[in-house]
Every structure is written in C-alpha cells, then in structure tokens.
Amino acid sequence: MDIRLIRPLDNGNLLLSGAGVQALLEMKRDGEIVRRVPLSSKGYKAIQLPDGRYRSSAGDECKLVELDAAGQVVAFVGGKTEHPNLGLDFGSGWDSLPNGNLVMCNWLGHGKQGKGCHIVEFTPANKVVWTWQDHALARQVTNVKMIQ
Helix, strand or coil, X not given: CCEEEEEEXXXXXXXXXXXXXXXXXXXXXXXXXXXXXXXXXXXXXXXXXXXXXXXXXXXXXXXXEEECCCCCEEEEEECCCCCHHHCCCCEEEEEEXXXXXXXXXXXXXXXXXXXXXXXXXXXXXXXXXXXXXXXXXXXXXCCCCCCC
C-alpha cells in the first residue's frame, strides 16, 4: 500500500495516505476501511480539519489541497503550473501557520536535486511569501514543522 503518514482522528480511527492508493483512508484500528477520499496524486501528509474537510499534500502536482468528504478539491496552494519559476516537483510534508498561511516542502529526489526551492510558504490565495533553498546544506527536505 506504500503508506506515508498515519494520524489518529478524534473518533479513534486512523487517517492515512500513501502513494499506491492515491487516496486518504480512514480506518478502524482493526484495519477496516470506513472512508476512502480520492486524491488526484500521491498523498503524503494528511489531516482532518475541524469542519470535517481534509487537507493533504498532492505529491506529483506539488500542491497542498483542501478536500470535502467526497474528495472534491475546494481550495489549494502550490502547483507546478501556477508557480513555474519555483522548480516545484513533489509536495510532501507541510505545516499550517496561525495566520492561515501554509508551508510546504518541495521534495527534490529522483534526480531533481539542486533544481528548485526546498520549502515555500503560501498565503491562502496561493501567493508566495518566501522560499528557502540551500542545496549545499540539504539535498532533499521531506517534512517541515514550524515552531512559533
């Protein structure tokens, strides 16, 4: 199944995403799948928001998407087409900031080392706030945790 990250939900179930399934799966702890929310690309980190929507990376698109329960994208930041000059390749880990902005990792593996930024902060309107890259210090950055 190629599981990436698993998160416990408030109801006791688990939320997981992965490359092979291209979906968010809500599972009971005995392994029974109770909900499958399709993703348009490989998932990496996913959470369920307080209103029941989901937020997940969409790896190959290099987006961070917000989905309703049916898997419809209701908002996103990032995107290779939307930001062609950033060298975006694969969206992996991400974090949200108190001001509503989102910080996403651009994983540069599989021969993409040195060809784009490592981390980028987006506003909810998909505007770039800042980027970070240091290809001597880091080949690939997979996850980010912002400490305020």
